[in-house]
Amino acid sequence: MKLLDVVALVKAHPKKGLHRGQVGTIVEVLSPGVFLVEFANLSGEAYAFLTLPEGELLRLHHQPALKVA
Numbered sequence: 001m002k003l004l005d006v007v008a009l010v011k012a013h014p015k016k017g018l019h020r021g022q023v024g025t026i027v028e029v030l031s032p033g034v035f036l037v038e039f040a041n042l043s044g045e046a047y048a049f050l051t052l053p054e055g056e057l058l059r060l061h062h063q064p065a066l067k068v069a
Contacts, residue, residue: 003029007037007057016048023060024050 001007005026012020018039028036030051037057039048 001026001035001054001057001059003027006060006062007035008060009052010056010058013050016050018048018050024048026057 009022024037024039026035027038033054038046040046
């Protein structure tokens with residue numbers, strides 16, 4: 001995972017009001033495998049920031065990894 005990757009939570013963080021599957025963007029790499037993730041609404045207004053280990057994130061893909069013949 002790297003800066004500006006779009007990710008989803010693999011587990012909920014109810015104290016922060018975040019559900020499993022909530023989508024965010026990596027805005028800072030704090031150390032190897034640890035990221036600051038911003039969660040924003042569709043208007044681009046941030047509503048939460050969380051420091052999360054890679055194991056709690058799923059990187060989302062917008063294109064297939066391999067071209068299928």
